[in-house]
Amino acid sequence: MSNFKNVIVKTPGESYVSGLTTSDLGTPSYEKLLVQHTAYIEALIKCGVAVTHLPASEEFPDSTFVEDAAVLTTEFAVITNPGAASRNGEIVEIGNVLKDFYKKFYYIEGPGTLDGGDILQADNCFYIGISDRTNEEGARQLKEILEGEGFEATIIPLKEFFHLKTGIAYLGDNQMVVAGEFVNHPAFASYEKIIIGKEDEYSANCIRMNDYVIIPKGYEETKRKLNEAGFETIELDMSEVQKQDGGLSCLSLRF
Structure with missing residues (x-):
């Protein structure tokens, strides 16, 4: 598992509460969200990374979900x-901020669309999801870029x-956290799996950060499984993030 040295995070703006969502969990509390976001940053610092903290952008309600704006490897963005x-x-x-860290850039061009939340790296392999946000053309472009750089x-x-x-989440050492449609998916057959049950599905979006795995609070079964697999966990209250379809991985770019 590569060691993460940097993360980029972004304060949510007040417009966040009227951002996009498919959930029926109610309107987020902005005050509570800020407390949760601060705790998230503190957890990342505990994991030993340098944090680049961007200010809120009211014109982009969903922009705290920085993960969607880029796909990062050690060599290129x-x-x-x-x-x-x-x-x-x-x-x-995000492109401007990443210029401080990268010299080599690629771009997904329209009509291709791609959200970083649809991309999972497991060592030399990338998995690219086609979703409501990432279309076949966007997926094809990324696949071509990655394969040209020697990745699968x-x-x-x-x-x-x-x-x-x-x-789904990759923890390193061939270990994959899987839920729902990925439990028996042939693409992930070769991994050692930590299986998350239906009622705990939200906690499948966890992040391995150096010596820790950060998980959402309130999922005792997931915590137990990760601890038994030898991981030290940090639990964070994610209630206001979950209301806007967000998870732990969405809130940062990690590299």
Whole structure:
């Protein structure tokens, strides 16, 4: 598992509460969200990374979900083309910030659309989900970029999840956290699996950060399984993030 040295996060704006969502969990509390976001940043610092913290952008309600704007490897950055029209402008700021860290850039071009939340890296393999936000053309472009750089890339059309990473996470050492449609998916047959049950599905979106795995709070079964697999966990309250279809991975770019 590569060691993460940097993360990029972005304060949610007050407009967040009227952002896009498919959930029926109610309107988020902005005050509570800020407390949760601060705790998230503190957890990342505990994992030993340097944090680049961007200010809120009221014109982009969903822009705290920085993961969707880029796909990052150790050598190069791919600037995406988010599938929701209201989010397209978010890539400008992220592209500018990443110039401090990368010299080599690729871009997903329209009509291809791609959200970073649909991309999972497991060592030398990338999995690219086709979702409501990432279309076949966007997936094809990314696959071509990655294969040209010596990675393997597999395209996976989603059946039930919002984003690929909604239901899967890679922990390193051939260990994969899987839920729902990915439990028996042939693409993941070669991994050692930590299986998350239906009622705990939200917790499949967890993040391995150096010596820790960060998980959402309130999923005792998931915590137990990860601890038994030898991982030290950090639990974070994600209630206000979940209301806008967000998970732990969505809130940062990790590299």
